[in-house]
Amino acid sequence: PLVALLMIFLSYLLLEPLQTLADKLKRRDPGDLTPLHMRLPSELVTVRDAINAYIARVAAAMSRERKFSGDAAHELKTPLAVIKLHHQGLLESANPAELQLHHQAIDKGIDQIAHTVEQMLLLSRVESLEQLNVAEVDLGELVRQVLNDMLPLIADYQWELHLPAKIQVDADAFYLKLVLKNLIDNACKYSGNAGPIQLNVWEEPQQGQAVLQIIDSGEGLDEENCRQLTERFFRVANENVAGSGLGLSICA
Numbered sequence: 001p002l003v004a005l006l007m008i009f010l011s012y013l014l015l016e017p018l019q020t021l022a023d024k025l026k027r028r029d030p031g032d033l034t035p036l037h038m039r040l041p042s043e044l045v046t047v048r049d050a051i052n053a054y055i056a057r058v059a060a061a062m063s064r065e066r067k068f069s070g071d072a073a074h075e076l077k078t079p080l081a082v083i084k085l086h087h088q089g090l091l092e093s094a095n096p097a098e099l100q101l102h103h104q105a106i107d108k109g110i111d112q113i114a115h116t117v118e119q120m121l122l123l124s125r126v127e128s129l130e131q132l133n134v135a136e137v138d139l140g141e142l143v144r145q146v147l148n149d150m151l152p153l154i155a156d157y158q159w160e161l162h163l164p165a166k167i168q169v170d171a172d173a174f175y176l177k178l179v180l181k182n183l184i185d186n187a188c189k190y191s192g193n194a195g196p197i198q199l200n201v202w203e204e205p206q207q208g209q210a211v212l213q214i215i216d217s218g219e220g221l222d223e224e225n226c227r228q229l230t231e232r233f234f235r236v237a238n239e240n241v242a243g244s245g246l247g248l249s250i251c252a
Contacts, residue, residue, distance in 0.1 A: 017040050017041050017044055018044060020038070021036075021038070021040065021044065021047070021048070024036065024038065025051075033055050033058060033059035033062070034055075035052040035055060035056070036048055036051055036052055036055075072116075072120055076113060076116060076117075079109040079110075079112045079113050079116075080109070080113070082105060082108075082109045083105075083106050083109040083110065083113075086101075086102040086103075086105040086106050086109070087102075087106065089102040090102045090103070090106075122178065133172050133173075133174070134170050134171060134172055135170070135171075135172075135173065136168050136169070136170060137168070137169055137170070137171045137173050137176065138166055138167065138168060139167045139168070139169045139171075139176075139201055139210050139212065140163045140164050140165065140166055140167050140201055141166070142173060142176060142177065142180070143163055143180065143199065143201060143212070144163065145177070146177055146180045146181055146184065147161075147184070147199075149181075150181060150184060150185075153185070153188065154184065154188055157188055157191060157196075157197055158195065158196035158197065159196060159197055159198075159199065160196045160197070160198045160199070161199050162198075162199070162200045162201065162202075163199070163201050164201055164202065164203065167201060167202075167203050167210050169210045180212075183214050184199075184214065186216075187214050187215075187216040188216075190216050190218035190219075191216040191217045191218050195217030196217065197214070197215070197216050197217065198213070198214070198215040199212075199213070199214050200212075200213040200214075200215075201213075
């Protein structure tokens with residue numbers, strides 16, 4: 001009997017902190033994402049720390065989602081207001097020239113909303129990605145495929161291409177194409193007719209890496225704007241180029 005009592009007592013000592021931790025988690029509000037602060041035996045400290053690390057990741061993910069939702073609502077509000085304004089103009093105007101102007105503005109607003117939503121979905125997909133499907137990819141051939149896919153959009157620009165016959169890299173082909181498309185689209189938007197766009201690919205064997213370089217003929221950016229380029233919905237002040245401000249966020 002004494003041994004049995006001793007075993008019960010030891011079991012209580014060992015399991016009581018665990019039960020306390022379980023009770024604390026059960027009573028916790030679903031929206032409470034603060035770390036757990038409670039004294040525990042050394043054997044349970046690693047469990048508490050793992051739970052706190054998980055809570056921190058969930059809090060960061062929810063914070064990103066809230067910011068994303070707020071930014072998205074703000075970005076969609078402007079084109080929707082423009083569409084509503086010009087729709088009202090269509091109802092009130094009988095002048096053919098004015099009607100054409102309203103139709104063009106509505107079409108432009110719809111295109112902007114469609115582009116923004118498409119970029120938002122891509123960004124959401126990228127940010128929720130847990131693991132890349134990495135395989136050996138011919139970088140030169142992949143660049144050629146992307147250029148062919150985008151040919152109707154890029155045919156009017158001057159290009160200087162320096163692509164090797166073959167460079168093998170380890171990458172996720174889908175997401176590498178996605179990055180390339182966004183970078184090429186940006187280069188086209190900001191070059192205009194100022195000059196050629198250079199696209200260079202080369203290998204640096206000593207560093208064990210391949211380099212892909214896209215140089216447009218735009219005006220360039222100052223250091224402050226460069227630091228903000230990968231922020232969601234960032235647009236340079238007073239720029240007249242259409243876009244959502246998400247392209248480089250997706251690439252990053």
